[in-house]
Amino acid sequence: MRPIPEQPLSDCHQLVLEIFQGVLPEGDTVVGKSFIRQVLAEVGVPEDEADTMLALVNTGYDKVCYQEFFQFMFQEQDAIVRPPRKRLSKQVEEPFLCSYFRRVFETLGGANDGGLNKAQLKEALEAFEMSLPGSANTQIEDVVAHIFEEIDQNGDSEICWNDFQKWLLSWNVPHDDSEDAARSLFTFLDRDGSGHISAQEMMDALMLMSEFESKTDRSLSVTHSEAGQIIRDLDPDGEGGIDYHTFLEVLHAARNHTPGSMNQQPHLVLNFDVNNTVVMLDSATGADSEGLISMVLSNSAWGTIDYDDNGWPIRWTLKAPELSPTQPEADLHTYSEFVVLQNPFPDSAAFGSKADLRAANEKVKASRRKALWSFAHSGMPGEAFRKDLASMQEKLLLPEAVRGTQAAKDAGLGGESVQLLPSFLHLLRELKRRGRSFTLIFRTFGKDLPQLRQELEALCQGWHPLFQKEDLVVLDGSDGQPDYRMKFDKLDGCGTFFRNPLEGDFIALAMGTVEQPSKLEEGPQFWKDKEHVQIFEGVHQVFKHYMQISSQCHTVALRDYYPGWAAANSTSAGGKPFFLGRLDPAEHCMFFDDHISPLDPKIVDPIDAHLWPRRYSSGQVYGVHLVQAQPLLSIRDRNYFVKCVEDCEAARAAKLERWHKLKRLVGDLDGVRKVLAGFIYTSVPSQRVVFRPWSSSRDVHRAQRVPTFEDE
Structure with missing residues (x-):
């Protein structure tokens, strides 16, 4: 047995040492935690304190090295590491309600420069997802009027942050022990x-607390x-650090999440990109089905x-015999990546004008398309997938008995090919069969939305030629249920976004x-004189x-706004707006697009509609709200989109359970x-479990590195 450090021992320590030496075989250096608990119990150490000692010495294992245990017990008082007294962050000191609205005021410019007017305060309250004190079952306008009546003493129609904060704190909000606990841990x-x-x-900290709490x-x-x-x-990336605001928001988002509510089916809000997600046509490049499928195969073949x-x-050089949208082995690359x-x-x-640069870029795109479209031709690297090409082409053809019929034309x-993918149409029928509540939103930069109306109407009315031999499913409202036909003559049936990242x-x-300005400079004025058009300006009004x-x-x-995306250098910050709040058990929003990546x-x-201009990262929403549409699978598998929705719902349920x-x-x-209480002796002990950021996750590492199709 290795010697215990030589120093004067208390009677308690001496007794513990004698028990150890009397029980352990000579040379044994590791003991079980259950044995140490018995030893500590014999000398009068309470069970919870014993658990604290054991966790601080060696958490996550059933055995403890007794030398480490004694070094922990016998450390000199001068060697004890105590957390220094420190100034608390202002954000951590504040109650959650104040912390949240402080940031809203800062966003709207009222935290530092003076005040907010009634319209701005109304905008702030509309963005807040929880009821304010005294505002339950009350119209926002009435709440705003009441706040101004109490706060705006000088009658200048503005209120400052300090006055609003006092008003918040004046309400007798029930004390929340969970917020105190979170603050204690975070501090x-x-x-x-x-x-x-x-x-x-x-x-x-989570692993340590889990060990303690899971005992009971x-x-x-x-x-x-x-x-x-x-x-x-x-x-998600393990780089920016976890801030107190986000930590508390997650806890507050979980406040109403119970196992019972998690089992309820939410209303689905399904956003679908059009080209190459639910429609395999490309009028912009002139690609036929063979060319498009060749591009799909090129980004699914690994070598x-x-x-x-x-x-x-x-x-x-081809290495993987099977096509796959994810990397089958390390260090393999798709043919599309090679072509890029x-x-x-x-x-x-190197270019003096934007026109010259645009022309040069188009030339590069044309070269890429030529290589990708011929990927599976004889003598080319993808020749082995000729049968897959033919099989997928057949999947996009109308049944021979249907082609040229009046029903098809109506x-x-x-032509000979389908327009909307059968897997997408099958999803709509399946949602109706299952009695799901859902909103269907088509999203595209292009002008192709009206082209989908006829086919969707045929499906909704139950006479789509692809499903004539199957059971009758209608989505046109004729059975007293919701009508999912496309209606461009209704105010809420269609619309178009405008965004200017430069302003x-x-x-x-x-x-x-669905008409929109061709230039950023035109702005919303483009619609001012248009009849039967309703305009919403500002992120909170748009979100509402x-x-x-x-x-x-x-x-x-x-219709989304391509010039805005281009002005943001084709980055997410200028892309298709997708508004998300905290996870709501009653609603589940999803966005399907082939350009999304993990x-x-x-x-x-x-x-993040409640804390504009904050965005969610892929690591926070991928697989729950964002879905990378994979044409390889959506063409081959009729149940593809059904499975995607089911996978997202399962991931959402798991996330709610975690929260x-x-x-x-x-x-x-x-x-x-x-x-x-145990941390007065040390800092948080390492749990020997290393956090892996989203950027090093399996989903990211195995993902395709280039998009299958060019930017829209």
Whole structure:
């Protein structure tokens, strides 16, 4: 047996040492935790304190090295590490309600420069998802009037943050122990009072608290995987640090989440990109079905890339025999990636005009298309997939008995190919069969929305030629249920976004039309003289109306604004607005687009509507709200979109369960205090579980590195 450190021992320590030496075999250095608990119980150490000691010495294992245990017990008082007294971050000191509205005031310019008027305060309150004190069952206008009546003493029609904060604090809001518990934990971890803690620190704390709490309630046990997913919800990349605001928002979002509510089917809000997501046609490039499918195969075939001495890609060799939208082995690349590397865009600095640069870029795109369209031709790298090409082409053909019939023509299917993918149409029928409540929203930069109306109407009325031999399913309202036909003559049946990233990221929504200005400079004035058009300006007004139309069971055709996306350098911040609040058990929003990737929403802008201009990252919403549409699967598998919806719902349910568990775990004030009591001896002990940021996750590493199709 290795010697215990030589120093004067108390009677208690001496007794513990004698028990150890009398029981352990000579040379044995590791003992079980259950044995140490018995030893400590014999010398009068309470069970909860014993658990604290064991967790601080070695958490996550059933055995403890007794030398480490004695070093912990016998450390000199001068060596004890005590958390320094520190100034609390202002954000951590504030109640959640004040913390939230402080940021809203800052966003609207009223926290530093003076005040907000009634319209701005109304906008702020409309963005808030929880009832304010005294505002239950009350119109927002009445709440605003009441606040101004109490606060605006000088009658200048403005209120400042300090006065509004006093008004908030004047209400007798029920005390929330869970907020106190969260504040206690966060304050301890936030050593410098910055209002941020690292992802790894939170990971360690969660695992430690899970070990304590799960001893009395096994449902509070958190696995390493669950802890990692919780942290990614808070800080997906593990780089910016977890801030107190986000931490509390997640806890508050979980306040009404119970196992019972999680089992309720939510209303689905389904946003679908059009080209190459639900429609396999490309009028812009002139690609036929063979060309489009060849592009799909090119980005689903995996091989190796050889480079010359100068690092230039010279050859791609097929290695994986099966097509797959995800990387089957490490260090493999798709043929599409190889083509992109061989045909890079030119340096913009080398061109004197935008027109010349645009022409050069188009030339590069044409070269890429030529290589991709011929991928499966004889003698080309993808020749082995000729049968797959033919099979997928057949999937896009109308049945021979249907082609050229009057029914096909009436459905807008005058050629030989389908327009809307059968897997998409099957999803709509299946949702109706299952009695699901849903909103269908088409999203596209193009002008192709009216072209879909005829075929969708044929499906809704039950006479679509692809389903003539199947059971009758109608979605036209003739059975007293919601009508999902496309209606361009209704104010809420169609609309178009406008956004200008160069002017404070201005967003507007015009309902009743799909016509839009061709230039950013025209702005919403483009619609001012248009009849039967309703305009909503500013993110909160747009969000409010978006929530209104997405709460109804119908179809909406929304056109997104390509010039705004281009002005944002084709990044997510200028893309298709996708408004999300905290997870609501009653509603589940999804966006399907072939350009989305696990690491970058790119063409979709997932906006935190309650805390504009904050965005959600891919790590927070991918697989729950964002879906990368995979044509390889949506063409081959009729149930593809059904499975996608089911997978998103399962992921959402798991996320709600994690948040509910986090709420119970961190919201237990007594439990948090008990754990933190042990931290007077040390910092949070490492749990030997390393946090993996979303950027190093399996989903990201196995994803395709280039989009299957060009930007819309």
